[in-house]
Amino acid sequence: MTVCIVEMPSYTYAVKGEKLLSSRGYPCKIKRNTNASPGSCGYSLFIYRDCEKAAGILAQYRVPYTNISYGGG
């Protein structure tokens, strides 16, 4: 189940975020987001568990994101 969708400012940061989280045991995937906000690059990280912790890791490693929405399906 998707727990949250993290909208990224660029594809580069999406990959950086994906690698960072995957290597720390947080399953996630880069997908094109059909509801992306204007500030996004259209790519989002779909994170499948422990979203708050995962978002914290992104912040800790200064991987920027533009929006985060919880409770995807």
Next chain:
Amino acid sequence: MLINLDNAATTFPKPPSVRKAVAEAMESFGGNAGRGGHPLAMRTSAALYSARETVAEFFGAMPENVIFTMNCTYALNMAIQGIMSGGGHMIISGIEHNSAARPAAELARNGKITLSVAPVHSDDEPTADAFRSLMREDTKAVVCTLAGNVTGQIPPWKRIAALCRERDICFIADGAQACGILDIKMSDGINILCTAGHKGLYGITGTGLLITDGKYPIKPLIQGGTGSSSLSLVQPELLLESLESGTPCIIGAMSVKAGIEFIQKHGISRIRSHEEKICSRFISRLHSIPGAVVYREQGASYAPVVSFNIGDIPPELLAADLAEKGFCLRAGFHCAALAHTQLGTKNGTIRFSPAFFNTEHDADALANSIKYVLDSEKYQKNY
């Protein structure tokens, strides 16, 4: 027979692995990176990111700080114009290529910046002193080549970078002749590294790199599509999108990745040592030719490049006659007004620049051909 000894211009041949990577990129990475979510775009985006990662690892940088450009000249223009956009004082070395010297001189000519040129001596101490004495309160940036393109001289750039760091001056390095030959890391004090992808890194022509440590913001030279913030008319500020507008040369980026992997496989010190041996061989053979002048000085360090002349023979003339025998050498002023002024050459020099695929036999063959050509009636009569 064709022997390429003009690898300082662009390396040729390229390693088989680079040629293979280019073919694979043509076949598989036909989408646009960072634009769109269909399989071709996603596959291409992932490939381009992997190229950034390889470059980043090689130079000790972050992938998001690796900007693919069309060549080193473009990268240097981005760095110089981008850093100096607000004015201030800039110092360039006395052996800079025109790719750094011209944009700097243009800014100075238009009154946008003040510019100083620091001479590069054979000894490190006076060179470092020259840079130090030119640094001022308003000095914003120093541009220094890591190895000159005419003689291959390596200035004491780590010392110059340290001087910059102490004074909060942006250190911009031109690595066109050094990358792939010298072990260069951003942690050596480089704030912005500009280099070609198609020389010592063995990628294809049309590739260059700007790598930044992110400390000094670079105002973009061009604006445009970045695949992000598409509804905004304002260029994104975030690296790398701020500096990489438009579709990059994805095939070229994959060639640079393969080129770097080739260097990593063979070892940078081994490659340098191999090329130095060829240069040493050639220099020793030149010494047996009457009138030969090699532009190297005691005390200085050099990348594997040899600039030479034979007496008063115009370098273009001799290079043309050697070209007829299949030797590819660059003669003239090598787009390096400052370096040739410092050397005091009248008609320039002939530049010998081997690469990984050359051998000492190539150096011998060239030396033999020079002797043969000089024995011809044309030269015996006129020189």
